[in-house]
Amino acid sequence: MKSPLEKEKRQLAGKALSNGLSRNIASRCPFTGLSRSVLADLCVPNANNDFRLPVKSIRLKKDPEVKRAARLVDFQSLMQYLRTFEQ
Numbered sequence: 001m002k003s004p005l006e007k008e009k010r011q012l013a014g015k016a017l018s019n020g021l022s023r024n025i026a027s028r029c030p031f032t033g034l035s036r037s038v039l040a041d042l043c044v045p046n047a048n049n050d051f052r053l054p055v056k057s058i059r060l061k062k063d064p065e066v067k068r069a070a071r072l073v074d075f076q077s078l079m080q081y082l083r084t085f086e087q
Helices: 004-019 036-043 075-083
Strands: 057-060 070-073
Touching: 036 070, 036 075, 070 075
Parallel strands: none
Antiparallel strands: 057 070
């Protein structure tokens, strides 16, 4: 039997997938509660993370000349990073 948390995760994932990839789906990750800006800080080299990427991600662009792109965050890498803060 699946735990209530597993059920909720599946429902949230299903909603996100059924709505398609959009900036307006949610302002926070349904699994971690992190905002899009925090996820971006973790996936893009910047001064906040000493230009080292704590979380793996992939940038998807249809055309190399386009500036904007979708970024897919590696869930396992994200969870591994978050577990380093457990006490």
